[in-house]
Amino acid sequence: MENVIYYMPLIMFGVLAIVLFTGYPVAFILGGIALLFAVLGDWAGVFRLDQIQLVPLRIYGGTMASLVLVAIPMFTFMGTMLEKSGVATDLLEALQVLLRKVPGGLALSVTLMGTIMAATTGIIGASVVMMTLMALPVMMKANYSIPLATGTIAASGTLGILIPPSIMLVIMSDLLSVPVGTVFIAAIVPGLLLALLYTLYIFLLCRWKPHLAPPMPDEIGPATRGEFWRMIFRSFLPPIFLILAVLGSIFAGLATPTEASGVGAAGSVLLAWFNRRLTWETFKDVCYRSALTGAMLFGIFVGATAFSFVFKSIGGEHLIVEFIQNSSVGPWSILFVLMAMVFALGFFFDWIEITLIVLPIFAPIVALLDFGGHVGEWAGISNPIVIWFLILVAVNLQTSFLTPPFGFALFYLKGVAPPEVKIQMIYKGIIPFVALQVLGLFLCVVFPWIVLWLPSWALGG
Amino acid sequence: MLQASDHLAHACTVVGKAAAFLFVPMMLIILYDVFQRKYLGYNPDFTTTDWYKMFTSTRLQEMEWHLHSVLFLLALGYGYVKDSHVRIELVRDTLRPRTRAWVELFGALLFLVPYCYVVIEYGTENALRAFNIGEGSDALTGLPHRFIIKGMLPVGFVFVALAGLSAALKCLVYLFGPSSLRAASGQYAGDHPPTQPADA
Amino acid sequence: QQHWNLQSTYAGSLPQLGTLGIRIADMITQLSNGEIEVTFQNPGGVVPALEVFDAVGSGAVEAGWSTPGYWAGRVPALQLLAAVPFGPRASEYLAWMKFGGGQEFLEELYEPHNIHSVICAVIAPEASGWFRNEIHNTDELRGLTMRFFGLGAKVMERMGVSTQLLAGGDIFPALELGTIDATEFSMPAIDLNLGFYQVAQHYYFPGWHQQSTFFDLMINLDLWESLSEHQQQMINTICDANIAFGLAEGEAIQIDALETLENEHGVQIHRWSDEDLGRLEAAWEEVAAELAGEDADFARVYESYTNFRQRYARWRDLAYLD
Ligand code: NA
Ligand code: NA
Numbered sequence: 001m002e003n004v005i006y007y008m009p010l011i012m013f014g015v016l017a018i019v020l021f022t023g024y025p026v027a028f029i030l031g032g033i034a035l036l037f038a039v040l041g042d043w044a045g046v047f048r049l050d051q052i053q054l055v056p057l058r059i060y061g062g063t064m065a066s067l068v069l070v071a072i073p074m075f076t077f078m079g080t081m082l083e084k085s086g087v088a089t090d091l092l093e094a095l096q097v098l099l100r101k102v103p104g105g106l107a108l109s110v111t112l113m114g115t116i117m118a119a120t121t122g123i124i125g126a127s128v129v130m131m132t133l134m135a136l137p138v139m140m141k142a143n144y145s146i147p148l149a150t151g152t153i154a155a156s157g158t159l160g161i162l163i164p165p166s167i168m169l170v171i172m173s174d175l176l177s178v179p180v181g182t183v184f185i186a187a188i189v190p191g192l193l194l195a196l197l198y199t200l201y202i203f204l205l206c207r208w209k210p211h212l213a214p215p216m217p218d219e220i221g222p223a224t225r226g227e228f229w230r231m232i233f234r235s236f237l238p239p240i241f242l243i244l245a246v247l248g249s250i251f252a253g254l255a256t257p258t259e260a261s262g263v264g265a266a267g268s269v270l271l272a273w274f275n276r277r278l279t280w281e282t283f284k285d286v287c288y289r290s291a292l293t294g295a296m297l298f299g300i301f302v303g304a305t306a307f308s309f310v311f312k313s314i315g316g317e318h319l320i321v322e323f324i325q326n327s328s329v330g331p332w333s334i335l336f337v338l339m340a341m342v343f344a345l346g347f348f349f350d351w352i353e354i355t356l357i358v359l360p361i362f363a364p365i366v367a368l369l370d371f372g373g374h375v376g377e378w379a380g381i382s383n384p385i386v387i388w389f390l391i392l393v394a395v396n397l398q399t400s401f402l403t404p405p406f407g408f409a410l411f412y413l414k415g416v417a418p419p420e421v422k423i424q425m426i427y428k429g430i431i432p433f434v435a436l437q438v439l440g441l442f443l444c445v446v447f448p449w450i451v452l453w454l455p456s457w458a459l460g461g
Numbered sequence: 462m463l464q465a466s467d468h469l470a471h472a473c474t475v476v477g478k479a480a481a482f483l484f485v486p487m488m489l490i491i492l493y494d495v496f497q498r499k500y501l502g503y504n505p506d507f508t509t510t511d512w513y514k515m516f517t518s519t520r521l522q523e524m525e526w527h528l529h530s531v532l533f534l535l536a537l538g539y540g541y542v543k544d545s546h547v548r549i550e551l552v553r554d555t556l557r558p559r560t561r562a563w564v565e566l567f568g569a570l571l572f573l574v575p576y577c578y579v580v581i582e583y584g585t586e587n588a589l590r591a592f593n594i595g596e597g598s599d600a601l602t603g604l605p606h607r608f609i610i611k612g613m614l615p616v617g618f619v620f621v622a623l624a625g626l627s628a629a630l631k632c633l634v635y636l637f638g639p640s641s642l643r644a645a646s647g648q649y650a651g652d653h654p655p656t657q658p659a660d661a
Numbered sequence: 662q663q664h665w666n667l668q669s670t671y672a673g674s675l676p677q678l679g680t681l682g683i684r685i686a687d688m689i690t691q692l693s694n695g696e697i698e699v700t701f702q703n704p705g706g707v708v709p710a711l712e713v714f715d716a717v718g719s720g721a722v723e724a725g726w727s728t729p730g731y732w733a734g735r736v737p738a739l740q741l742l743a744a745v746p747f748g749p750r751a752s753e754y755l756a757w758m759k760f761g762g763g764q765e766f767l768e769e770l771y772e773p774h775n776i777h778s779v780i781c782a783v784i785a786p787e788a789s790g791w792f793r794n795e796i797h798n799t800d801e802l803r804g805l806t807m808r809f810f811g812l813g814a815k816v817m818e819r820m821g822v823s824t825q826l827l828a829g830g831d832i833f834p835a836l837e838l839g840t841i842d843a844t845e846f847s848m849p850a851i852d853l854n855l856g857f858y859q860v861a862q863h864y865y866f867p868g869w870h871q872q873s874t875f876f877d878l879m880i881n882l883d884l885w886e887s888l889s890e891h892q893q894q895m896i897n898t899i900c901d902a903n904i905a906f907g908l909a910e911g912e913a914i915q916i917d918a919l920e921t922l923e924n925e926h927g928v929q930i931h932r933w934s935d936e937d938l939g940r941l942e943a944a945w946e947e948v949a950a951e952l953a954g955e956d957a958d959f960a961r962v963y964e965s966y967t968n969f970r971q972r973y974a975r976w977r978d979l980a981y982l983d
Contacts, residue, residue: 023553023561024568025546028625032572035579051721053583054708056614060587061709064530064614067522070487073529077484165834175703177674179856180833253839255495262491262525265484291481291532295540296547298533306576309707352705360673360703411547423549459859498806498823498840517818518806518825590715594774599711599734602814602824607734 005044009316012037013348016307017405026411027296030303034310041314051313058305062352063298067258068167072126072297074261077290078268079130082239084286085272088134090235096142097231104206104213106142107152108199110135113243114156115195118163120246120260124401125297128157128412136417145212146421147429148205154409154426155198155433158401161351162191162394165250165257168351172390175359182381185455186391190444194398197436205432238274242267296415300408301350308353317357320345324362331369335389338362339396339441346400350408354397363389375448380460384452391451392444399437402430463634463646469627470542473620477539483532487525494521519602527610534617541624544648558647559636565649566632569625577622584615665689665699665723667878670710670731673703676850676914678876681782681907682726685878688899693892699724717879718775725879729767729778730811736774738958741966742767744874746812746945751783751873751908753973758875761969766962767877777885781900782876785911787868788852789933790845791861793836799937808832808844812948813870819944836860845870848911849918858926866932869941876907 004011012033019029034055041047063069082088092106099105110131117127131153139149161168164184173180206213246264249255255263272278324337338358345354366389378384401409404427414423444450498518540546553561590596592608634646667686671678686699704710707722714732716722730743742763748754757763758780771778790809796802803821814824825841835841837860844861846852848868858864878900885893922928933941953960 020549021552022564022568023548023550023556024564024572025541025548027546028541028568028573028576031576031580032568035572035575048721050719052579053586053719054712054716054721056580056584056587057708057712057716059580060584060611060614061712062705064534064610065526065709065711067526070491070525070529073484073487073532074491077488170833173855174672175674177672177676177679177854179854179859181837181856181859184833249495250834250840251838253835254499255491256835256840259491259495262488263495266488266492269488287481287484288478290484291477291536292540292543292545294533295477295536296545299537299540299546303576313707356703356706405549415545415547422551422554424551427551498825518823519814522825587715590718594735597734599731600810600814600824601733601737601812602818603734 005046006315006319008037008041008044008046008314009311009319012311012314012316016348020405025299027299027303030300030307034303034306037314038310041310044314046314047310052310055306055309058309059302062305063301069123071121071123071258071261072129073290073294074265075121075123075126075130076133076293076297077265077286078261079133080286080290080293081265081268081272082242083133083137084282084289085268085275085277087235087239087268087271087275087277089138090275091239092135092138094231094236096138097228098236100215102203103210103215104148104202105215106135106139106144107148107202107206107213110139110152111156111195111198111202114153114159115163115192116243116247117157118159118191119165120243120250120264121160121165121257123167124158124160124409125412126261127160128154128409129293129297129416131157132413132416136413136421140418140421143214145429146425148202148212149429150413150417150421150426151429151431151433152198152202154402154407154413154430155437156195157413158398158409159191159195161398161401162187162194164188168355168397169390169394171352172355172359172394175355176363176386176390178383178386178390182387182455182459183390185458186387186451187394189450189454190391190395190440193443193450194395194437194440197440198433201432201436234275238271242271293416297412300411304350304353308349311349312353312357320357321361331371334362334369335366335392335445338366339392339445342393342396343400343403346397347403347406351397351400354400355393359390359393375452378452378456378460380456380458381452384448387455388444388448388451392441395437395441395444399434399441402434402437404430462630462638463642466627466630466634466646469623469630473538473542473624473627476620477536477542480532480535480539483528487528487532490521490524490528494518494525497521517602519598519600520604523598523600523604527604530610531613531617534613535620537617538620538622538624541621542627562632562635562647562649566629566636569629569632573625574622577618577625580618581615581622584611584618588612588615662695663697663723665697666702666707667699667724667726668702668704668707668713668716668722670704670713670725670727673701674854675847676854677782677784677907677911678847678851681784681876681903684906685726685781685899685903688903689896692895692899697892701726713879714774714776717881720775720881720883723881723884725776726781726876727879728874728876730874733811736770736958737952737956738766738962739770740812741959741962742770742875744812744871745966746816746870746948747942748872749970749973751785753970753977754873754875755783755904756973757966757969762965766965770958770962771879772882775882777880777882778877779880779897779900780875781878781903782907783904784874784876784907785848785915786873787848787871788846789865789868789870790843791836791852791857792843792863792865793839793861794842795863795929795931796865798934799940805842806840808836808841810845811870812945812952813845815948815952816870816941816944819947820941833860848915849922850911850914853918853922858922858928862927862929864922864928864930866930867938869933869938869945 016033038052042049095109096106121127169183170180173183245267246260249263250257250260324341327337367386375385375388401407410426588608588611591611596607597605628649631646632649634642669682673679673683683701686701689697689699708716713725717725728743729739732739767778806823806825809817809824817824836844953963
């Protein structure tokens with residue numbers, strides 16, 4: 001019996017995994033299971049049932065009273081508006097024409113778009129939803145393999161937490177009391193490295209198996225030079241201009257990244273109007289759909305906060321910490337176990353809970369570990385091991401947004417994808433990208449300069 | 462019973478759709494805040510007006526998350542009615558329609574309703590506490606009356622619960638009602654729930 | 662054997678703001694021989710920072726580590742028991758808190774919310790803020806956008822500053838890219854770690870808005886009353902010890918931090934002129950009068966505080982060299 005109580009958090013995982021497959025909405029399953037185990041925990045004496053009243057406080061303080069999350073509905077609105085007004089379709093079809101000679105050209109432009117989006121927001125939900133809305137229907141119309149299309153979108157969309165700005169990096173820096181600026185710069189090269197790995201993979205795969213990403217037949221598309229340039233001016237430049245306006249408003253110091261999402265949303269309305277595609281019906285439809293998408297995302301957020309709270313309270317945090325401490329000796333083994341654990345936790349939790357469990361306890365331990373000069377000394381960085389470790393966790397957490405069965409980015413994608421896109425296709429499609437991310441993580445472990453060179457160069461004087 | 466279910470669903474839809482238009486003020490407030498901060502804030506003639514004192518940046522920024530919270534909370538129930546919440550349909554696709562209706566019935570009654578109860582019960586307590594002490598923004602320069610936004614949490618979950626009841630009623634009719642009502646009540650026994658419905 | 666969560670409003674990694682809270686958790690656990698096992702929780706660990714008040718009051722969380730000023734939206738008068746613009750240095754502030762009526766106000770104001778509060782640290786002066794550009798006098802504050810919070814923010818708004826809230830993740834990029842012109846944060850030892858010098862080069866002193874700041878251990882009132890007298894005494898003593906420890910540490914750790922900021926990171930350090938401080942103080946007095954008019958408790962506490970300071974002034978002028 002004692003053992004059952006000790007391992008109750010694991011049982012909670014198990015029950016969640018099983019119940020998820022009944023097909024009931026994820027958001028409510030999370031909340032329901034939280035409640036079930038709160039009652040069980042109370043009965044077993046590891047939880048006080050009155051603590052359940054903290055759930056609304058967590059929802060209010062963590063999800064509602066959060067200005068940074070405003071970027072999600074704004075980017076959702078922008079994506080929906082661009083899709084419904086046909087602007088996105090025009091853009092991607094123009095891209096397709098431009099890149100018709102390149103294998104997997106459309107997928108490659110999605111990766112590029114993901115990287116650019118990453119520089120405007122640090123919220124995964126925002127970029128994944130927006131890219132899915134804009135790119136997925138076009139890729140499906142072009143007969144791309146659905147797993148390849150969804151994998152590309154989900155993986156590129158999650159680059160946003162590595163490439164600054166990123167709320168995740170800010171909170172991690174706060175927890176470790178290291179300069180955010182250093183961390184931001186340190187995350188750039190690993191983020192671009194992942195984008196590069198995706199690009200290479202897509203290019204080689206589509207060259208090797210062209211049927212996964214059928215090239216555009218030559219007879220489609222503009223026939224004359226004049227038509228070609230008209231397409232560029234009508235379909236290609238305006239949305240590019242909008243994306244640059246969002247980026248520009250941030251870099252010109254006009255708007256914070258959160259506010260830039262609002263600029264983008266308003267810009268998308270203007271753009272639809274400019275293209276003479278803005279009707280009252282379209283506008284209403286975009287509002288309704290964006291609200292539904294927002295409800296879908298926040299339903300999961302809110303359910304997840306209840307789930308992780310009960311999980312931690314019935315001894316889950318303790319269990320994890322004890323497991324890591326007991327199963328590792330020596331610096332490399334501690335690092336490996338920690339990374340494996342972060343990876344595994346990512347199956348069920350969002351990054352904020354994982355960082356809260358893992359970072360405060362283990363970062364000080366890692367900082368004192370002797371990697372025998374592996375990390376080295378870097379001018380301008382006073383605690384290179386901590387920065388290196390933080391970025392490793394960040395890259396790792398990026399992966400866990402994508403790992404089945406419980407990858408948040410996959411849910412966001414699923415939530416706005418056309419109905420014929422099944423979760424199993426999304427699962428299948430993400431596997432190669434997760435493998436690429438593990439490769440990226442491995443490279444950052446083996447070559448710490450990937451993380452530390454840029455900040456040292458920028459800050460070392 | 463089916464009618465009651467439809468009424469509940471309709472109520473959730475109306476509220477959710479109304480909330481969806483909050484996108485407009487959210488966008489306008491963000492644009493105005495950006496504009497005021499960069500261009501108007503330097504003009505002493507403007508910064509001494511009551512308008513400026515009413516719409517300070519801190520207040521506008523708080524208003525942004527207030528509106529956002531209201532929007533997504535009121536849309537949660539609408540989302541369930543339109544079945545736009547994420548499901549893992551890996552196994553579900555292989556189940557018989559009757560089994561799916563059973564799953565939905567159990568899910569709504571055993572998971573959703575108790576979960577809503579907790580959020581409504583303690584969310585109300587939280588809002589009342591804020592009301593009784595006249596809680597305002599923790600930033601002195603922010604918005605007063607925190608009880609309103611805190612109260613939106615239980616309100617939103619009331620609509621989630623109503624949407625859950627509506628689903629449960631439909632499933633009951635589907636499972637136990639006359640076969641003539643099968644088609645009208647089979648929403649949650651369907652094959653693949655379209656996550657983005659054709660008619661939002 | 663009891664198990665308590667100590668929910669902090671500051672990350673444990675922050676010097677003083679967090680570390681002193683961790684120290685309290687450890688001390689209670691040790692000195693009670695494990696009778697009360699206290700776990701320090703980072704913000705969000707059990708509840709987010711701003712919900713600590715309600716969580717402790719309801720008893721769902723046993724204890725909180727924060728500053729009374731955090732609850733400005735709930736109990737405005739508590740701000741006077743945390744830090745007052747143009748307020749006294751730690752010794753005088755402590756004198757009022759412990760022997761001039763402050764502690765009684767503290768208990769009285771928290772009591773209706775079912776919280777018992779023990780003052781458990783007082784920290785050194787904060788800096789006045791990080792500015793992207795040099796400010797030659799307070800007239801140049803007009804039109805600036807600055808992240809600022811609390812009583813000081815009210816003063817700043819009177820100086821023509823547009824105070825900003827900003828999302829947590831936005832502050833750093835916003836300052837870097839000039840979306841805002843300045844931000845208030847904390848003291849050199851803390852600001853150094855957080856790297857504000859990377860995006861703003863002008864560091865202003867003195868922190869007129871927070872000369873010294875009280876931090877408190879909040880305990881659910883029912884729980885506090887259920888403790889044995891021995892346990893209550895133990896907690897009071899730990900807090901008194903923590904006050905002395907924190908005060909000494911807080912003064913000591915600024916030295917190196919300031920040197921590093923100035924010499925290694927090329928930060929330009931400025932001090933407001935006496936005229937500027939005079940203007941700011943005049944603005945504060947207007948704000949204080951306004952707040953006292955709005956809230957009776959605020960008025961009562963402010964009166965006690967100003968009376969004490971007026972009477973203390975004679976002693977201060979006679980006894981101290983500066
Ligand atoms: Na980003
Ligand atoms: Na995952």
